[in-house]
Amino acid sequence: MDTKILRNISYGVYLVSSNSEGVDAGCVINTLTQVTSEGPLVSISLNKENYTSEIIKKSHKFIVAIINEKINPNIISTFGFTSSKDTDKFKEFNYDVVNNIKVLNEGVCGYLVCEVENIVDASTHDIIIARVVDTKKYNDEKEMTYRYYHELIKGKAPKKAPTYEKEEEPKQTGKYKYVCDLCGYILETDEELPDDFTCPLCGADRSHFTKVE
Numbered sequence: 001m002d003t004k005i006l007r008n009i010s011y012g013v014y015l016v017s018s019n020s021e022g023v024d025a026g027c028v029i030n031t032l033t034q035v036t037s038e039g040p041l042v043s044i045s046l047n048k049e050n051y052t053s054e055i056i057k058k059s060h061k062f063i064v065a066i067i068n069e070k071i072n073p074n075i076i077s078t079f080g081f082t083s084s085k086d087t088d089k090f091k092e093f094n095y096d097v098v099n100n101i102k103v104l105n106e107g108v109c110g111y112l113v114c115e116v117e118n119i120v121d122a123s124t125h126d127i128i129i130a131r132v133v134d135t136k137k138y139n140d141e142k143e144m145t146y147r148y149y150h151e152l153i154k155g156k157a158p159k160k161a162p163t164y165e166k167e168e169e170p171k172q173t174g175k176y177k178y179v180c181d182l183c184g185y186i187l188e189t190d191e192e193l194p195d196d197f198t199c200p201l202c203g204a205d206r207s208h209f210t211k212v213e
């Protein structure tokens, strides 16, 4: 079967967050769908190994913020390529706290406050169906699509995203070796990294690259 057609499925880009007993978690997702206007109900698909999934299963509540095109790409790198298990992802960004859950108030159009109704086992992922109990709109910026993320931010899907595709890593050699401290991407090059360099895997800026011996 040729799975290339799956790349033509369109999505948005979102940030889901939750809190259970004082522990925060949050990650980037592309799998928010409105299921029905009765409720209204939405669904998200979360990898079982994501810490955010663990926290939502305990708290039964989450907030989904709708990412806009003005977002600082470092937010996507942090929330999409590191784990809340060992990183305080909100630390460097601006956020509000709603029902004990942190939600970004920069780079997003607004958010939906959700209460879990049902969880469906779907292999590597859980499909979480939830009722939207409150909403807030911050601005009229354009919401980010998954295509925009790939083409303009030049980000990829990490291993735990449902749309992940295994790619052959090109063989690299070079005088200098740099590592991205967010997603772990290693770059070998004969040139020093320019100031406007961004990570080809997660989109993090030059400040996240460290030279290794």
Ligand SMILES: Cc1cc2nc3c(=O)[nH]c(=O)nc-3n(C[C@H](O)[C@H](O)[C@H](O)COP(=O)(O)O)c2cc1C
Binding pocket: 013, 025, 026, 027, 028, 029, 030, 031, 045, 046, 047, 048, 049, 050, 051, 052, 053, 076, 079, 080, 081, 082, 083, 084, 085, 149, 155, 156, 157, 158, 160, 161, 162
């Ligand atoms: C553009 C993009 C889309 C993603 N979509 C999903 C998704 O729909 N579901 C999911 O479980 N992970 C998705 N991920 C991966 C998670 O954001 C990533 O595994 C994150 O590090 C999990 O963090 P956590 O351990 O704090 O929950 C996506 C990542 C990116 C960058």
